[in-house]
Amino acid sequence: MTSALGERSIEVDGLTRRFGTFTAVDRISFDVAQGEVFGFLGANGAGKTTAIRMLIGLLAPSAGSARVAGYDVATHAEMVKRNIGYMSQRFSLYEDLTVRENITLYGGIYGLSDIAIEKRTTELVDRLDLRDDIDARVKSIPLGWKQKLAFSVAVLHDPRVVFLDEPTGGVDPITRRQFWELIYTTAATGTTVFVTTHYMDEAEYCDRVSIMVDGRIVALGTPAELKEQYEARSIDDVFVRLARAGTAA
Amino acid sequence: MRILRFLLRKEYLQIFRDHFMVAQMLLLPCIQLAILANAATFEVKGARLVVVDEDRTSSSRGLIDRFVASRRFELVPSPISTRGADDAMLRREAGAILRIPTAFERDLVRARAAQVQLVLNAEDGAAAGVMLGYAQRIIADYAGELATTLPGVSASMAVTRVGQPTLDVRTRGWYNPELDYRFYMVPGILVQLVTMVGTFLTALNIVREKELGTLEQLNVTPVTRGQFIAAKLIPLWSLGLLGLAIGLAVARYAFHVPIRGSVLLVFGTASVYLLAALSVGLLVSTMVETQQQAMFVTFFIVLVYLLMSGLFTPVRSMPTWAQWIAQANPTMHYMEIMRGIMLRGAGLREIARHLAVLAVCAAAVFTLSVRQYAKRVA
Structure with a gap:
């Protein structure tokens, strides 16, 4: 491994992805520190999923570079995969x-x-309180539990970085709260959490957030910094202002 | 290897937990054999025959009796005139008209030969051909009989099809002396079964993981392409062999179809063929996104394979270009192999050429599909 704890676990420099003439991700650059909870925000179609797919080695970049867990995603995608966990917006355990x-x-x-x-x-079933359901088919347990289970499975191997693509879609606020407790517990052990979300209240829980509009990162900082910079009361306000500006432009 | 073990266990768990799949595997061979072996036959039974007997002698009645006794034909209550017979044919009340002219017996005695006219409804050319075959045999047999009873009549009574030259056919059915079409059809249906199981199940199984998102999940793990493909193909490959085993048992014990060659060879060649079938399924799965698309594409491919395989129509009667295509069709070669082993008792040497082509096809499709399957989008 080329990087150790305390260093940056994600380094993105000018990362770009084009589909034909359409540029889905346009020269984005940012770093994420080991153990950080990093919120990756953006409206639908802003390029979040494309960016994530490049970072987890599912999609080759058109230009720029990205290192995840110390490995270049373009040349060492398989090494990246050994060192990351991933939970997609679609529930993806075997039901x-x-x-x-x-x-x-x-x-x-x-x-x-x-x-x-x-x-x-x-350990996992104890923590999630799933002891009685351990031999139940996953399809029979409630959605909130499934998502907590999917997260726990994604970090089963203590990855350096875990990518969560809209992990809390469609679950109730209490379960979302519990889900974030899991995220914090995981981050406390040194795992970097890279999370996209639609819920702006969740953005407030992140150490730092970036906001993507039309393929570019237009804002990056701690929630407090961003609110101050845009004189907004919440990240939601910041987001709406930036997203609207982007659409207008 | 350790990863493969975990993946294989997952696949087998999923397959046997899917009750529909299990039921399908057990019932499909039985139902297909029961329906197709009996329905997909070229035999013509009880073709309705109108007789216009203008001779009305013991010789002409004798001929009619032979037709009835053959059970291949069923006598329609006879209209007298030729015109009435034509009408019956038009209304589809009759499939064949046998006209025995007035001088039938007299010619037999005097000229030692006589003519009868057989008119067939040849809308369905294959069925007409079969009826003609039956009729010629009945007439030839009758002529043979007459030769011994009527003085001076040689066995040269001929059927004249309208506008056709006289034919005289002597047949001997080797390998299937009773000319039971089920014997011929059953190996073909087993091939079709193996093809369906191999291709459809593979394509659907992988595309279902695409739809569910679990494939993407696996692609983000250290599971390699080779491990993934092996974990998918090995269970389905064994499932294909299981389906074949069930089908063979049904064919052998329920339909009494002989397996003259080596059972080991049947499974050995099936293993090679399944690799080709599974690879086609894998290839389809790399090209489509939904199970519906997979169904459609696979159905199209399998249909072409089966139509060009000699299951229903012999490859030799296809146009030359189609025969060339058929040469590259693994299903055709496997069909030849299965019929060879089961009906003719062919051994490895007799099927070597087909097996070689099959192996090349399987290797080619397999390589292509593996190359096509990518964990990452470029």
């Missing part, structure tokens, strides 16, 4: 497998030993 089977599968994929898988499974 026809049980809670235990899902945990075992991903544990195995990330190279955990049988003993480690066993231990992690117990």
